[in-house]
Amino acid sequence: MDTIDYYQIMSIGVYGSAIGLILIGLYAVLMKKHLTKIVIGLSIIDAGINLLFIAIGYISNGTAPIYSSQGIDLVKTGTPMVDPVPQALVLTAIVIGFGVTAVALSLVIRLYRHHNTARIDQIKSLKW
């Protein structure tokens, strides 16, 4: 092979880091005992999934999916547009993730005030 396929390398990198993020998040949620760390883990999982969404919508050398004269010219000359749908979905997913994180953190504060600890193995009023 005389030329290096940068697109190939990049896509492996992006998919790999997305899955890596999901796994790191899972590790944090399942293994960490501190409530805040668990919430951070949840956010990392969200970030990984969002990155995965963006990655599947990307086309090699694609242009931004904006309906403008410049964009149309690019498409006419054979440059493909990347898929706009996953980008729209990610925008929504980010907002939802933000909402969930906010609720989760407020619950952590409530739990801390109630039990005077934020470690999950010391909060045992209910069965886990």
Add this chain to the structure above:
Amino acid sequence: MVISPVHYIAVPLLAAFLMPLLAKIHRELTRIVPGLVILYLGYVSVVLMNQVMAHGTIVEVIAGWNAPWGINLVYSPFTGFLASMMTAMAFVIWLYSYRFKKVDSQPALKYFILFMMLVTGTIGIVLTGDIFNFFVFLEITAISSYSLTAFYRDRDGAEAAFKYLLIGSFASAFILIAILLLYTQVGTLNMAQIAVRMHDVPTHMKITILILFLVGLGIEAEMFPLNGWAPDAYSQAPSPVGVTFAALVVKAGVYGLIRIIFTLFDVHGAYEYLIVMGAITLVMAELAAIRQKSLKRMLAYSSIGQMGVVMIAFGIGTNEAVFGAIFLMFNHAVIKGLLFMSGSYLVYNTPNKEIQYLSGYGMKMPLISLFFSLGALAIVGLPPFAGFWSKLYILIAAADNQMIGLIALILGVSIVEIVYYFRVVGRLYFGKPSKGSIMQKPTYGGVIAMSLLAIVILVVGFYPDVITPYIHNAADALLDKAQYIHSVLPNADLSQIQNLK
């Protein structure tokens, strides 16, 4: 103004965000407005259900983007029935929570905002025809459920809510990945178009996506290994919220499971999977219920068990079984609503909401005890109450398919159910009254709400014909996949579509 399905989503959502402003005008408005909104939705339900029964499925296109590009709402006899049922239950819950307990002006505002969001989310899940929109409504439902679970500061609500949030976040991650994989395979998010294109997806991919969806939605639908959140959330949340979980949230979760298995996918074995998971859910939940000391936890486990029966019935998949399943969903919403409402007044002042302190309450709180006993009789399926008919139809459907083991299972578990419900009822009427317990007088709204539910149980029990035509149409609409696709995409190629059952 033209009545359309979009009012189900737009009106309560608008009301939820206007509520802080309305509270500035008059304090009482925060309590009255949700009732007016739900009454209006009831009017919408009546108009639309008549239209659907006469002319068939209504498809509402939002913002002028036709399917498959835009988001559409599908108001079929099935989704319409569920949406109307949820609206009716929301009205009863509003009546019950109108003056419930210590909700003074500020918490009442928060409570009703979250309640309106919950109504929007659950009805949205049922009506939407777009898989990503489905996810968004699921998250609206989930976030308001988390907050409502943690509503009381002096209980362990925050802990139950955090547990629910943790499991719920996993659910949403699973569903998101499932949607992502589905999008890479079919290149569309419209449910009808997914169903059309599903034929070309390789089988191993189909099964992967289906499993991701089932795990994600199984959490909301209280399917067996995924229902750890339910007993805690039910017991720690305010009582009206417990009713909301049983009548709205879980129903929406089950709808999601059913829509995905029946309409989106055509995988062999998914129905058998539903039967097996339903049976395991049923047995585990009822065995857990009989060991509970707290009344609310017992009711929560019983609720999970009923969802197991619903899953079994959907899994059998014949028209009769689906009819029984939808009937049971309706009955469960009404009866479990009554049980939660009356039960929470019974255990209002007892330590830890435990059953053992309820001795002799039948004489002290005659009306509430009567409601609870009626609910207990109805939910175990004794004639002439509403629960009898749904159980009968499911058993007949199982018998028609020679599933003798399932009949034995459902009847055997019914005995367990009778044991733990009548342990409570027996204690109410034949236990020795203990001294010093303080009775809680129910609010007028609460009494009206419980009476309404009791009347529905009796009327449906004696004259099931008032509701069966709607359920028959709902079952037909759910099973007719081609009709669903045709009503959303009139030009779609239906030659590849086959009904598995």
